[in-house]
Amino acid sequence: MGSEDVCDYLDCAVAPGKGPECFHALLGFLREEGVVSLNLGPVRSDSTVLTDLVPVAKQLGCEVFCMQEEVTVERDLPATWNEFLRSLSGKERHEIRRKLRRLRAAGALTFRVIEGQDEVGEATEIFLALFSRNRAEKAAFMTERMASFFRALAQAMAGEGMLRLTVLELDSVPAAAVMCFDYRSTVYLYNNGYDEQFSFLSVGLLSKVFTLRDGIQRSRGKYEFLKGAELYKFQLGGRPVPLYRCRVRLRG
Numbered sequence: 055m056g057s058e059d060v061c062d063y064l065d066c067a068v069a070p071g072k073g074p075e076c077f078h079a080l081l082g083f084l085r086e087e088g089v090v091s092l093n094l095g096p097v098r099s100d101s102t103v104l105t106d107l108v109p110v111a112k113q114l115g116c117e118v119f120c121m122q123e124e125v126t127v128e129r130d131l132p133a134t135w136n137e138f139l140r141s142l143s144g145k146e147r148h149e150i151r152r153k154l155r156r157l158r159a160a161g162a163l164t165f166r167v168i169e170g171q172d173e174v175g176e177a178t179e180i181f182l183a184l185f186s187r188n189r190a191e192k193a194a195f196m197t198e199r200m201a202s203f204f205r206a207l208a209q210a211m212a213g214e215g216m217l218r219l220t221v222l223e224l225d226s227v228p229a230a231a232v233m234c235f236d237y238r239s240t241v242y243l244y245n246n247g248y249d250e251q252f253s254f255l256s257v258g259l260l261s262k263v264f265t266l267r268d269g270i271q272r273s274r275g276k277y278e279f280l281k282g283a284e285l286y287k288f289q290l291g292g293r294p295v296p297l298y299r300c301r302v303r304l305r306g
Contacts, residue, residue: 131270
């Protein structure tokens with residue numbers, strides 16, 4: 055928790071309405087402990103860091119520097135799949151339909167959704183295997199220590215009813231997997247992997263498209279592609295949301 059290696063953006067966990075009181079106490083305590091500065095980010099503009107901590111820090115005479123460094127990408131979900139397709143440009147709508155036809159013509163297609171803790175273990179191993187088959191840097195990232203984090207994360211989120219781990223299979227062979235989280239009517243695309251032998255069928259992109267359709271069918275209101283300005287996110291109708299980094303100097 056809190057590591058930028060595994061978190062797309064961050065915030066402080068504060069009870070609603072208690073931000074100013076909390077941060078007065080926190081900053082005062084940190085000063086007493088001899089902490090010189092805080093490096094907070096990435097955070098959204100609606101984070102408690104920006105709405106509450108920064109104003110309190112300025113009131114206490116701290117120097118505060120905030121600047122945009124990245125974006126997260128999100129989009130509102132319409133009521134139906136056809137409305138989603140109509141929201142895309144004509145070119146992108148045509149491409150999605152063409153890729154879906156080609157994938158369905160390639161073999162027997164199955165899209166599985168894993169939610170429960172009883173099923174999540176096997177599905178997580180499929181996800182980890184596919185994740186490591188994409189690119190050398192992804193394989194290097196997925197050390198055994200990191201893999202153990204993903205296993206624990208999937209189990210914990212399944213226990214809270216927030217996991218949507220999906221596996222796209224072609225002729226019963228796993229081709230792509232996407233790990234999403236489901237919270238307060240928003241679907242969060244956390245990570246994905248696919249088998250490169252199926253890359254000519256665009257399984258990486260289409261596995262995400264299926265999670266978008268799944269969110270629409272379950273009447274979710276928003277889809278969060280999370281951090282990064284990859285082109286496909288905008289082709290699927292996403293809009294950028296700025297992420298900021300704030301540095302607070304507690305002592306001169």
